[in-house]
Amino acid sequence: MSATTAIPTQADAPARAGAAAPATIEIRGLHKVYKIGEERVHALRDVDLTIRRNEFVAIMGASGSGKSTLMNILGCLDGATKGAYVLNGRPTHKMGMGRLARVRNEEIGFIFQSFELLPRASALKNVMLPMLYSAKHLFSARRRAKRSLEMVGLADRMGHKPNQLSGGQRQRVAVARALVNDPALLLADEPTGNLDSKTTVEIIDLFRELHASGQTIVIVTHEEDVAGHAERIVRLRDGEVMSDYPTNDDPVHQDWIERMASGQGSRLEAARDETASVEGAEA
Amino acid sequence: MNPFRIFFAPLVFILRLCVQTAFLAIGQIFSRFVRSSLTMFGIIIGVAVVIGTIGGLTGMKGFVLKEFETFGARKMFMWGYVPEDMRTTVSWSDVKLTTYEANIILERAPSIEKLSPICSMRMDANYDGKLVRGVDVSGIWPDWHDIEDRQMIFGRPFSRIDIEENRQVCFVNAAAVDEMKLDTDPTGDYLQLGGRRFLIVGLVETKDLQFMGNGGDAQSEVFIPFETHKMMNPYTWTNFLLQMTDPEQAADAEASIRFILRKHRNLDPEAEDTFQIRMLQSVIEQFNVMANGITLVASIIVGFTLLVGGVGIMNIMLASVSERTREIGLRKAVGAQPLVVLLQFLIEAVVLCVVGGAIGVLIGMGIVTLLRQLVSWMSEAAVPPGWIILAFGACGFCGVVSGMFPAIKAASLNPINALRHE
Numbered sequence: 001m002s003a004t005t006a007i008p009t010q011a012d013a014p015a016r017a018g019a020a021a022p023a024t025i026e027i028r029g030l031h032k033v034y035k036i037g038e039e040r041v042h043a044l045r046d047v048d049l050t051i052r053r054n055e056f057v058a059i060m061g062a063s064g065s066g067k068s069t070l071m072n073i074l075g076c077l078d079g080a081t082k083g084a085y086v087l088n089g090r091p092t093h094k095m096g097m098g099r100l101a102r103v104r105n106e107e108i109g110f111i112f113q114s115f116e117l118l119p120r121a122s123a124l125k126n127v128m129l130p131m132l133y134s135a136k137h138l139f140s141a142r143r144r145a146k147r148s149l150e151m152v153g154l155a156d157r158m159g160h161k162p163n164q165l166s167g168g169q170r171q172r173v174a175v176a177r178a179l180v181n182d183p184a185l186l187l188a189d190e191p192t193g194n195l196d197s198k199t200t201v202e203i204i205d206l207f208r209e210l211h212a213s214g215q216t217i218v219i220v221t222h223e224e225d226v227a228g229h230a231e232r233i234v235r236l237r238d239g240e241v242m243s244d245y246p247t248n249d250d251p252v253h254q255d256w257i258e259r260m261a262s263g264q265g266s267r268l269e270a271a272r273d274e275t276a277s278v279e280g281a282e283a
Numbered sequence: 284m285n286p287f288r289i290f291f292a293p294l295v296f297i298l299r300l301c302v303q304t305a306f307l308a309i310g311q312i313f314s315r316f317v318r319s320s321l322t323m324f325g326i327i328i329g330v331a332v333v334i335g336t337i338g339g340l341t342g343m344k345g346f347v348l349k350e351f352e353t354f355g356a357r358k359m360f361m362w363g364y365v366p367e368d369m370r371t372t373v374s375w376s377d378v379k380l381t382t383y384e385a386n387i388i389l390e391r392a393p394s395i396e397k398l399s400p401i402c403s404m405r406m407d408a409n410y411d412g413k414l415v416r417g418v419d420v421s422g423i424w425p426d427w428h429d430i431e432d433r434q435m436i437f438g439r440p441f442s443r444i445d446i447e448e449n450r451q452v453c454f455v456n457a458a459a460v461d462e463m464k465l466d467t468d469p470t471g472d473y474l475q476l477g478g479r480r481f482l483i484v485g486l487v488e489t490k491d492l493q494f495m496g497n498g499g500d501a502q503s504e505v506f507i508p509f510e511t512h513k514m515m516n517p518y519t520w521t522n523f524l525l526q527m528t529d530p531e532q533a534a535d536a537e538a539s540i541r542f543i544l545r546k547h548r549n550l551d552p553e554a555e556d557t558f559q560i561r562m563l564q565s566v567i568e569q570f571n572v573m574a575n576g577i578t579l580v581a582s583i584i585v586g587f588t589l590l591v592g593g594v595g596i597m598n599i600m601l602a603s604v605s606e607r608t609r610e611i612g613l614r615k616a617v618g619a620q621p622l623v624v625l626l627q628f629l630i631e632a633v634v635l636c637v638v639g640g641a642i643g644v645l646i647g648m649g650i651v652t653l654l655r656q657l658v659s660w661m662s663e664a665a666v667p668p669g670w671i672i673l674a675f676g677a678c679g680f681c682g683v684v685s686g687m688f689p690a691i692k693a694a695s696l697n698p699i700n701a702l703r704h705e
């Protein structure tokens with residue numbers, strides 16, 4: 001099935017955003033069909049997508065358009081029904097369960113909307129979890145986990161259990177966990193979906209820093225202002241790629257910016273102003 | 284990375300995984316303490332009962348063997364016997380053992396080293412004008428001391444001359460001294476037995492047997508030379524008391540005695556023996572058969588308890604897998620290999636079973652200790668280490684078997700479906 005799908009090589013890949021960086025993700029002719037009894041749901045139809053190293057991509061689309069389905073396949077959490085997915089030059093669609101587990105462990109950091117932390121374990125133990133399943137950082141697991149937590153600004157919360165942390169802090173623990181094995185790819189499915197505007201700003205700023213330091217990031221979001229921080233916006237509709245533009249060229253996003261400028265002001269801008277004024281008052 | 288680390292990393296990785304998984308499993312057991320206890324209940328009770336039974340059996344075996352030891356494992360008995368189909372033609376007096384037969388057995392059976400004929404009768408004894416009725420008087424040969432392992436406390440045993448000349452000499456035991464109010468050392472006194480005057484040559488020790496033979500308070504006993512006894516009471520019944528060179532020689536000894544006596548008594552090849560032979564060896568064998576029977580029953584109980592307990596463990600593991608589907612999904616999402624997830628649940632089931640088994644073993648050992656302390660003749664009650672190892676092994680096996688299916692179920696879950704599970 002997938003073997004017949006031609007995968008363009010580095011040379012004939014279209015130069016996008018002026019970048020000639022190697023492709024981290026290459027997807028060709030991807031289909032995902034869910035079967036519920038007799039009924040078939042075509043969640044993804046013939047998706048082609050290339051994401052290069054150090055890109056920051058937002059995936060958007062209406063509810064049910066297939067964003068999560070695509071993310072799960074990108075994260076090797078689920079297999080495609082048809083099509084090819086090459087991650088860092090390696091064809092994941094040909095891998096078995098064991099190899100996929102290894103890929104998830106070493107190459108992918110996945111952040112869930114609902115954090116998915118182990119409730120009984122401390123923040124540190126949660127961050128160490130991926131290293132439990134790899135022989136790679138056997139002798140440095142604790143040190144790496146600490147460094148990762150310091151990076152997301154939770155140096156003083158390492159011993160806390162998830163129920164002793166705020167939503168934003170929990171999501172930062174999840175980010176620390178996703179980053180602890182130095183993944184080639186950071187995936188986040190609506191990472192700010194369960195957060196208020198203020199903590200959303202914290203998480204987005206964290207993503208921007210990571211991106212600045214060279215991390216490849218793909219996030220799913222409903223919010224235009226979150227997507228605005230990405231370099232590129234891929235829009236899905238009914239399981240198909242509807243549009244794929246750099247953020248500055250995306251007509252829908254530009255529309256939205258104009259609307260914001262002419263009135264209401266965005267949720268996140270408001271939150272940022274508020275924080276600034278509080279900090280100003282304290283100073 | 285230095286070479287040392289590269290070499291040991293995989294080893295340490297697997298070891299760490301197992302240790303952490305075991306701790307995780309123990310944590311699980313304690314965090315659901317009531318549920319775990321109920322789950323383990325079957326295994327605990329089963330193992331405790333079996334360990335208790337085996338311990339008790341060991342105590343009983345030790346006791347019986349010790350009794351036999353005291354009694355003499357090399358000892359044999361024989362007596363004349365009329366088989367059913369000869370009852371009309373042969374009388375009991377025809378088959379009575381004779382001293383001649385005693386001598387040819389001693390002469391020709393190399394595996395028999397000692398022999399004493401015994402005849403015994405109740406006689407009236409008279410000492411110093413006081414009459415004691417119905418005292419047990421036995422006629423013996425000097426070999427009797429070694430076979431019964433009862434030596435003289437005071438005085439001397441019978442001599443060759445006592446036997447050959449049918450002398451009227453006797454010795455007594457402590458109970459007889461008490462009953463007839465003899466001196467503490469009665470040597471040199473005279474005793475009237477059946478109207479004859481006997482010189483008391485000594486005092487013989489009394490064997491303390493709790494279990495078999497003359498238990499409880501020892502009876503008064505008086506011993507006189509076999510020939511003297513025969514002369515006084517020619518019609519008394521005669522038994523032989525024999526001693527083999529070695530308990531291992533039992534079969535050999537029996538065969539040679541049969542050969543010698545059958546030849547001497549001119550028995551047809553198809554005729555039955557006109558005598559019977561019994562030895563302790565066969566009693567021990569009978570006891571061993573019984574003990575093995577009990578052990579077998581105990582093993583069957585173990586089997587059934589582990590089966591029932593295993594079903595309980597499997598049930599709880601299945602519940603655990605569906606309760607923790609989300610957690611399994613997460614672990615898989617961050618890269619847990621299917622094999623590792625399988626191992627985790629397998630170790631959990633094994634830990635559950637082995638912890639149950641350990642508690643069972645402890646309770647069982649408690650019962651055995653109690654037995655040892657409270658029941659006097661159970662002083663040797665103990666649980667053989669082999670049985671403890673066996674109990675743990677069986678529990679571990681039970682854990683693997685009952686954990687396998689739930690573990691496979693957990694390992695084959697698709698990560699995203701598991702994460703979506705509510």
Ligand SMILES: Nc1ncnc2c1ncn2[C@@H]1O[C@H](COP(=O)(O)OP(=O)(O)OP(=O)(O)O)[C@@H](O)[C@H]1O
Binds near residue numbers: 043062063064065068
């Ligand atoms: N496990 C599943 N079984 C059957 N159908 C599914 C399954 N998961 C998703 N679908 C269907 O696939 C389609 C795409 O779902 P998906 O979750 O990818 O949408 P989404 O874009 O993430 O939506 P939302 O923004 O609400 O999260 C939907 O029609 C959904 O009903």
Ligand SMILES: [Mg+2]
Binds near residue numbers: 067068069
């Ligand atoms: Mg979704």
